[in-house]
Amino acid sequence: MEWRREIEAAASRIAGHVVRTPVIETGALWSRPIAVKLEQMQHTGSFKARGAFNTLSAVEVPKAGVVAASGGNHGAAVAYAAQRLGHAARIFVPEMAGPSKIGLIERTGADLTVVPGEYADALARAEAYRTQTGAMSVHAYDAPLTVAGQGTLMREWEAQGLSADTVLIAVGGGGLIAGAMAWLQGAKRIIAVEPASCNALGAALREGGPTDVPVSGVAANALGARRIGEICYGxxxxxxxxxxxxxxxxxxxxxxxxxxxxxxxxxxxxxxxLAALRSGAFVPAENERVAVLLCGGNISPDPLG
Structure with missing residues (x-):
């Protein structure tokens, strides 16, 4: 796939629908200055709005609307994009999504179902709903339109003057880092950062292909994919x-x-x-310039309700 062309097309589609999030240079977070992109300021509080708007703008949405499974952030983004573009949306989330993200989805007016278990359980319910109704499925991370939409973030950051040698990116199912890899094509070093309690990409790289991993920990409702996406792994x-x-x-x-x-x-x-830098899980070379992506801000409990 000609990823850069797809990401350019995505950037054109989502223009006017997403926020051009700011970048700061700071010496207060690590032993030397780093660049930090504030993508938690995106609509619905995460980068997911990029992939959602790209997907819904690139295809004809059926009368049955759209359906998505999500740990919370993707569901909120799909629901928001559907509302803005005039489509019905049905969102399935696991209980672990938590009240803050569930409330965020509810405020979009989408039809929401909370499913016992993990993201994989919500995905199974979403697939069943798609089969029954003919609604269009919007995958959280392992679909070309989703990945191209997320790739607009790195395109945008580059246009904002990203000069770092290395970019640190959190990984769950892999849509965000896949978009970054697809855009940069090796021009900068990318470090994948995963919670030790749900590291689907690391497991896939060790095993030679996507494999199921256990999911737990404080970041599981956003990074808790049981299996890395095929696009990201490739x-x-x-x-x-x-x-x-x-x-x-x-x-x-x-x-x-x-x-x-x-x-x-x-x-x-x-x-x-950022935790990878501060904890020493990743140690850059002496003169290596580092950038960190803050990818989501839907903290739970929501401090302002």
Missing amino acids: LAEAQGILSVTVSDEAITEAQTALWQAHRLLVEPAGACA
Whole structure:
């Protein structure tokens, strides 16, 4: 696939629908200055709006509307995009999504079903609904239109003057990092950062292909994919991506540091990439310039309701 062409097309489709999120340079979060992109300021609080708008703008949506399974952020983004574009939306989320993300989806007016279990259980229910109704499925991470939409983030960051040698990106199912790999094509080093308690990409790279992993921990409602996407795995394997893991304690410490240094509220998934730097899970070379992506801000409980 000609990924850069697809991402350029996605950028044209979603223009006017998504926020051009800011970037800061800070010396307050690590031992030397780093660039930080504030994607938690995106509509619905995460990068997911990019893939959702690209998907719904690129195809003809059936009368039955759209259906999506999500740990929370993807569902909120699909529901928001559907509302803005005039489509019905049915969203399935696992109980672990938590009240903050469930409330966010409810406020879009989408039809919401909370499913016992994990993301994989919500996905099974969404697939059954698609079969029964003819609704269009919007996959959270393993679909070309989703990946191309997420790739607009790295295109945007590059246009904002990204000069780092290395970019740290949190990984769940792999849509975001796949978009980054698809756009950069090896021009910069990408480090995948996963919670130690749900590391689907690391497991796939070790085993030679996507494999099921256990899911738990503070970031599970955003990064808790049981199996990495095929698109992400293919790009990561081809580009020799390094995956590192961080503990729950390191993630929550990074959340606290973001609040104390810059009054930035991010969810655990949003702090995951920074945690790799602060904990030493990833140690750059002496002169290596580093950038960190903050990917989500749907903290639970919501401090302002």
